[in-house]
Amino acid sequence: GDSVTQMEGPVTLSEEAFLTINCTYTATGYPSLFWYVQYPGEGLQLLLKATKADDKGSNKGFEATYRKETTSFHLEKGSVQVSDSAVYFCALTSNTNAGKSTFGDGTTLTVKP
């Protein structure tokens, strides 16, 4: 079945540091890939997505590139802010699994001033 493996947390960074959260996947068919972010006390919201190989999703300074050859979708940001502190989820939706989404276990990011 489909699976998503993301970097274990928690991750603690200083403000303006570079962020990478690794995400790799296993899926049949041609999945779409997503990063969702969950701020404290809130529901998940879409951060960025990519629907085909080599697509780059970007939003709010975050980027991730759909790499089919390495089955990866790593999240990066060049300079994190305290307001980026949240839980980040990598997810995929496969067209061969009734459209069911599979989420990674989440990575908690804390950014300190």
Add this chain to the structure above:
Amino acid sequence: DTAVSQTPKYLVTQMGNDKSIKCEQNLGHDTMYWYKQDSKKFLKIMFSYNNKELIINETVPNRFSPKSPDKAHLNLHINSLELGDSAVYFCASSQDSVARRGDTQYFGPGTRLTVL
């Protein structure tokens, strides 16, 4: 306007009780979902409905019964609550049929259920 809303936001109840959580979306979406998030933030899909029809039914105890009176609403009823049901339950919706694998899911704010 709130896109996906859930009520109640907090629910504290005794073991053995029956409770319901309501979800409404005003986005005009065809597909709605229920997810369970445990204390370690692990997110697991429970159910999915497309135009009021059940399309995903994961391995969930039959004490959990979803009901979709129309495509804008998806409620979750839980019978005989157990301690292990304590979690945050999220409702979500997406625009089109499940064949559109690139659809974004829009999540509600969550309902924190505590079973004592």
